[in-house]
Amino acid sequence: MKMLFLLLTVVSMPVFAAGGSLHLDDVDIDMSDTASLQRGAGLFVNYCLSCHSAAYMRYQRMSEDLQIPKEVVEDNMMFTADRIGGLMKSTMPADDAKKWFGKAPPDLSLIARSRGPEWIYTYMRSFYLDDNSPSGWNNVLFEKVAMPHVLYNLQGARHAVFKKDEHGVEVFDHFEMVKPGSMNEDEFDSAVRDLTNFMVYLAEPARMVRYKLGVYVLIFLAIFFVFAYLLKKEYWKDVH
Ligand code: HEC
Known part of the structure; x- marks a missing residue:
């Protein structure tokens, strides 16, 4: 019995350490929602590829899987490769990125599998202004994150309000909008859902094949x- 208790404690420890008090929001992942995947791909190439790579994915495959015409991909989505057969690589040299952000932005090909869709959906909606952070931004899900809030012109800039819990520990309470972005909350949630949907596809393009099959x-x-x-x-x- 004692052994079992010990085992349970050890097993549950990393969960407490990583999760804190924040819960992850559910997100509706749907590989058959091609319009959502296309919108997600648009956000991804515009807002993420400048720093991150998704180097397991080729533009051509994305174009075929998501039914985005080749010309549209070539003219509007390829900022980092000159051939449609090229990989979705970031143009930012890893060394420079490390210098600028203190940490190199990781490849995002498989991130939806390692972190899970709920984590990504919550993470992208949890940035807030923080004067003590080098980038000016922080994230309640990923404390001291080196990534700035790249979607702030859509979501707006927010403060996070913390309160003390019964043990006197500061915990996140709610956000306060400082400067609204171009989207309201529902629109932004829906955009991040599209982005997350796309990242789930990115992590396992074979899902798409399975679905069609x-x-x-x-x-x-x-x-x-x-x-x-x-x-x-x-x-x-x-x-x-
Ligand atoms: C200005 C550069 C930059 C841009 C643009 C950017 N990121 Fe990041 N991102 C970073 C850096 C740097 C890190 C590493 C953060 C850390 O470890 O503290 C990171 C980390 C992440 C992580 C966490 C990875 C982990 O450790 O599990 C995710 C997820 C992520 N980015 C998603 C995105 C998405 C989605 C976009 C596009 C909407 C994006 N990023 C755009 C710089 C960037």
Whole structure:
């Protein structure tokens, strides 16, 4: 019994350490929502690729999977490669990034798998102004984060208000808008949902193939059923 208790404590410890008091918000991930994935891709290439890479993904594959015409990708989405067959790499040299931010921005190809969609959705909506941070920004989910709030012109700039809990520890309470952005809260949540949806696709493009394959399999089964039924009728028609 004692052993079990000890084991449980050890197992649950990292959860407490990493999670703090903040809960993660649910996000509706849907690989069949092509419009959402396309909007997410637009946000990703415009706001993230300058610092981060997604070096497992090629523009061409994205164009095919998300049904974005090749010309649109070539003319409007390729800031970091000159061939549509190229990888989604950041142009920022890792050494410079490290100098500027203190930390190199990690590759985001697999981030939705390692952190989970809820984490990303919450993280992108948890930035606040902080005079003590080198970038001027901080994040309630990722304390002392080296990344600035790159979507602040959409979301607006906010202060975070903290309060003391029953143990006298400062915990996050709520945000206060200082300077509104171009989107209201619902619009921004929806944009970040699109972005998260896209990042889930990015982490596992094969999901898309599986999803399409699933539809074909169902169509096949439906047609097959008709023939199987006709065949059954044919076999049994003389038996009665
Ligand atoms: C100005 C450069 C810059 C831009 C633009 C930028 N990031 Fe970041 N990002 C960083 C840096 C630097 C870090 C490392 C933060 C740290 O470890 O403190 C980071 C970390 C992250 C992380 C956390 C990775 C981890 O440690 O698990 C995620 C997720 C992320 N960025 C997503 C995005 C998304 C999505 C966008 C586009 C909307 C974006 N970033 C745009 C610089 C940037």
